[in-house]
Each structure stands twice: as structure tokens, then as C-alpha cells.
Amino acid sequence: MQNLLSSPIAPTLKRMTLPICLGMVMLMSFNLVDTFFISLLGTEPLAAISFTFPVTFSIISMVIGLGIGTSAVLGRFAGQGKSEEAKAHGTAAIYLTALLVASLSLVTFLLADEIFSLLGASDAQIRLVMEYMNLWLLGSVFLALPMVGNAVFRANGETKLPSLYMALGGAINAVLDPLLIFGIGPFPEMGISGAALASVISFFIGSVIIITVLANRHGLINxxxxxxxxxxxxxxxxxxxxxxxxxxxxxxxMAVMTAMVASYGAAAVAAYGVGTRLESIASLVVLALSMSLPPLVSQNHGAGNWLRVREAYLLAIKFVMIWQGVVYLLLLATGGFIASAFSQDESVADIIMLFILILPFGYGFQGVTILTNSSFNALHQPHRALLLSFARFFLFFVPLAYLGGQWFGIQGLFLGGLVGTILTGVIAFCWFRKQLNLHLQEA
Structure with a gap:
């Protein structure tokens, strides 16, 4: 495990982030692989799976929040040398996650028709959506446990093992998807519900492995x-x-955006669903850094090493701006191939290209906001992170996208979202740098 209090920051972040990136490539393949194979079923199933993303990501977002809380608390105990307290809190986090995710999934199942109607899905689309969601919700606890288990690993400076487990889950899902969706060999042809079952099987195997290793091999939980x-x-x-x-x-x-995009038709919803999944892949390095940076910040916060906190944050910000610029150029170069790979419908492909041309330009600024949020949480200042996220979406991104859509159609909607993303990134950086300077003056 990494020594987060004394090792050189740049090599430490690199050693922690690279394994997470490799694991997340496979983990994020869940959505992308599902989307690709479902796109082969036609535009309507692709639109249906696009409606599921805001709902499934709501549950995933709650789990990410639990992982952030777990990592921050355990990281601070580790920085103070209190290993038994860290172990007890890691165990508590696992039980808390199972309870909350099961409860939220049950509420989602009971209100599913109302939720997807509000998102703009028709009755026929809701029937397709629920073919996927019924199985996904049933197995959601098994998605959550590995995510929080990985947060326990990362809080203690270990990133290689979590990455291997994420990669394993993604590989299992990728293999099972075509078998269960199309009924290859002895497997039944399940269509869109086959994608959900493939994910649930992957979740379950990952849960068993990670919890067993955490408890028996590393002794990080009871x-x-x-x-x-x-x-x-x-x-x-x-x-x-x-x-x-x-x-x-x-x-x-995303739900509000999906509802706005739905006014442009099923082709627009299908294209937007592809775009949001591309965004998750294009932002994987940022998301990996948002997992590797907080343990370093938390442990040095616990030890009072504010200069290391500032150095780590600024280094991560500089890297993300450069990296996401390169990602944008790569997306522009491969946009035509991506659009044709995900849809043979020309209207869908055209909107995918429009998405790629506009929104990824702001991914660097989006990365600044994400890293600032994770750093605020690592400093045990979650309310600042909450305020920043609220401003990002509901003062800038959604209102500006709405105005752009009213004036210039779907192109204006994407442009308004881009402007909101850039404004939020600038505000986030200035705010966190000011907070760091205050801590350094007090120290």
C-alpha cells in the first residue's frame, strides 16, 4: 500500500490512478457494452435504455457518496494511525450501503411508471424500460457492495486490487451481454433484459470476491x-x-436534460444516451483521479500537511486540463466512426456527431469541478461540495441548456450546456484555491 504522507506526490498519484483507470475502463464498459449490443436491436430499445440511465445513475450516485464518506472517514483515521477505528468504520459502511441501496431500489421499483413518465417515456417505451430495470433493481445491492469495498481499499492506499476486481466485473459483463441478449448457444434470447441479467451476475461475483478478500485476506473489515x-x-x-x-x-x-431532449424525438433521445455513455469513457481518467486524490488529501489533512494537499490538488488540475484537451481532439477525429458504430439511423448518427463536436470541449472544466468536489469531501467539507454541484447543474448547466434549446434547437441546447460547464469549472478552481490559502495561513 502507498505511503500517502511522505511519498513524492506526482509518482504516488500516478501509481494510484493508473490501476484505477484500467479497472474503470472495464467497469464503465458495463454501460457502453450494454448500449452497443442493445443498439443492434433498433432505435426504440436504444431509446429505452437511454431513459434508464438517469435512474440507475441516481442509485450509483448515492453509492458513490457512501464511498466518499467511507474513504474520507477511514483516510483520516489512517492518517492519525488509528487502524482499529478504521476497520470498524469500514465494516459499518458495508452494512449501511446494503441497507440504503435496498431501500432506494424498492422505492424506485414501486414508483417506476411515474418516474419514467416524467422523463418523457411513452407507455410502449416504459414497457421496454422495465424489462431492463426489474432485473437491474433486483441486483443493485450487489453493484453497491464492491464500490464501497473498493473505497475501503483506496482509503488505505491500495488501488491495484480494486482495479482488478472492477476489470473482472466488466469482463464478465462483456462476455455475457451478447450471449443473453441474442440467445447465443444454450443461452435464452432475452433481449434488453439479458443486458440487465449480465450486469447482475457480474455484480454478484464481484461482491463475493471483494468482501471475502477485505475481511479474510487484508483484515480491513470484520x-x-x-x-x-x-x-x-x-x-x-x-x-x-x-x-x-x-x-x-x-x-x-440528466433526467431534466433527457426530458428536454425527448421533445426532439426518439432519435434525439437515443443519440443523447450514446453521448452520455461516451462521456463516461472520455472522463474515466478524471473519475479515476477523483478516487485516488481524496485518500491522499484525507490522510494529509489528518496529519496537518497542508502544503502537500495544495501541491496534489494543483498538480491534478493541470494534468486534467491537458489530458481532456487531448481527449477532445481524439473524439473529433473518431466521431464519424463512433456515430456509425452505434446507429445506422442517419438522424441518430447526426445528433451523436453534434454532441461530440460541442460538449466534450468542456470536459477539462468539468474535470476541475469533479476534482474540486472530491477534494472538498476529503477535507470533511461536504456541504461546499454539495453547493458547488447544485450551482453546476441548476444555476448554469441546465438553465443555459434550456435557453439555448429555446433559441437554437438541440444545437443550442448542447452549446448552453457547454457554457455552463466552463463557468462552473472556473468558479470551482477559484473557490478551492481560496480555501487552501486560508488553511495555509492558519497553519
Missing amino acids: WFPSAGLLQAWQRILNIALPAAGANMLTPLA
Whole structure:
């Protein structure tokens, strides 16, 4: 495991981030692989799966928030040398995750028709959506447990093992998808529900492996919670609830955007669904850094090493701006191939190209906002992260996208979203740098 209090920052971040990137390539393939194979079924199934993304990502966002709270609490204990407290809180986090995800999935299942109607899905589309969602919701707890288990690993400076487990889950899903969707060999032809079943099987295998390794091999959690469970939950939730709220603003904004895009027809919804999945792949390095940076920030926060906190943050920001610029150029160069690969419908392909031309230009600024959010959470300042996320979506991104759409159609909608992303990134950087300077002056 990495020594996060004394090792050189740039090599440490590199060693922690690269394994996460490799694992996330496979993990994010869940959505992209599902989208690709479902696109072969036609435009209507592709549009249906696009409606699921805001809902599934809402649950995932809550789990990400729990992971952030877990990592921040455990990282601070690790920085203070309190290993037993870290172990007890890691165990509490696993049980808390299972309880909350099961509850949210049940509520989602009971209100599914109302939710997807609000997103703009027709009755026929809702029937297709629920073929996917019924199985996905049933297995959602098994998606959540590996994610929080990986946060326990990362809080202790270990990133290689979580990445291997993420890669394994993605590989299993990629193999099972075509078998279950199209009924290859002895497998039944399940259509869109086959994609959900493939994911659930992957989730379950990952849960069994990660929990067993955490408890038996590394001793970072116990099989059963110890005394003080409620107090441990409270410490985690103090950070996790605002962090989850901030993360759940993302799918809420996506839901609003999906509803706005739905006014342009099924082809626009299908194209937008492809675009959002491309965004998850294009931003994987940013997301990996948002997982590797907080443990370093948390442990040095616990030890009072504010100069290392500032150095790590600024280094990550500079790298992300350069990296995402390169990603944008690559997307422009390969946009035609991507559009044709995901749809033979010319109207869908044209909107995919429009998406690629406009929104990825702001991915660097989006990365600044994401890293600033994760750094605020690592400093145990989740309410600042929540406020920043709210401003990002509901003061800038969604309102400007709406205005652009009213004036210039779907092209204006994308341009308005781009302007909102850039404005938020600039504000986020200035705000966090000001907070760091205040901490350094106090120190």
C-alpha cells in the first residue's frame, strides 16, 4: 500500500490512478457494452435504455457518496494511525450501503411508471424500460457492495486490487451481454433484459470476491459490525449524505436534460444516451483521479500537511486540463466512426456527431469541478461540495441548456450546456484555491 504522507506526490498519484483507470475502463464498459449490443436491436430499445440511465445513475450516485464518506472517514483515521477505528468504520459502511441501496431500489421499483413518465417515456417505451430495470433493481445491492469495498481499499492506499476486481466485473459483463441478449448457444434470447441479467451476475461475483478478500485476506473489515455501529454510521453519513446529494444532482440534471431532449424525438433521445455513455469513457481518467486524490488529501489533512494537499490538488488540475484537451481532439477525429458504430439511423448518427463536436470541449472544466468536489469531501467539507454541484447543474448547466434549446434547437441546447460547464469549472478552481490559502495561513 502507498505511503500517502511522505511519498513524492506526482509518482504516488500516478501509481494510484493508473490501476484505477484500467479497472474503470472495464467497469464503465458495463454501460457502453450494454448500449452497443442493445443498439443492434433498433432505435426504440436504444431509446429505452437511454431513459434508464438517469435512474440507475441516481442509485450509483448515492453509492458513490457512501464511498466518499467511507474513504474520507477511514483516510483520516489512517492518517492519525488509528487502524482499529478504521476497520470498524469500514465494516459499518458495508452494512449501511446494503441497507440504503435496498431501500432506494424498492422505492424506485414501486414508483417506476411515474418516474419514467416524467422523463418523457411513452407507455410502449416504459414497457421496454422495465424489462431492463426489474432485473437491474433486483441486483443493485450487489453493484453497491464492491464500490464501497473498493473505497475501503483506496482509503488505505491500495488501488491495484480494486482495479482488478472492477476489470473482472466488466469482463464478465462483456462476455455475457451478447450471449443473453441474442440467445447465443444454450443461452435464452432475452433481449434488453439479458443486458440487465449480465450486469447482475457480474455484480454478484464481484461482491463475493471483494468482501471475502477485505475481511479474510487484508483484515480491513470484520464480517459482523462491532459496538458503536450507529455512531460509525453517523460519522460516515455526515460526509456521505451531502456527498451523495451532490452526486445525485448529476442524474437529476440528466433526467431534466433527457426530458428536454425527448421533445426532439426518439432519435434525439437515443443519440443523447450514446453521448452520455461516451462521456463516461472520455472522463474515466478524471473519475479515476477523483478516487485516488481524496485518500491522499484525507490522510494529509489528518496529519496537518497542508502544503502537500495544495501541491496534489494543483498538480491534478493541470494534468486534467491537458489530458481532456487531448481527449477532445481524439473524439473529433473518431466521431464519424463512433456515430456509425452505434446507429445506422442517419438522424441518430447526426445528433451523436453534434454532441461530440460541442460538449466534450468542456470536459477539462468539468474535470476541475469533479476534482474540486472530491477534494472538498476529503477535507470533511461536504456541504461546499454539495453547493458547488447544485450551482453546476441548476444555476448554469441546465438553465443555459434550456435557453439555448429555446433559441437554437438541440444545437443550442448542447452549446448552453457547454457554457455552463466552463463557468462552473472556473468558479470551482477559484473557490478551492481560496480555501487552501486560508488553511495555509492558519497553519
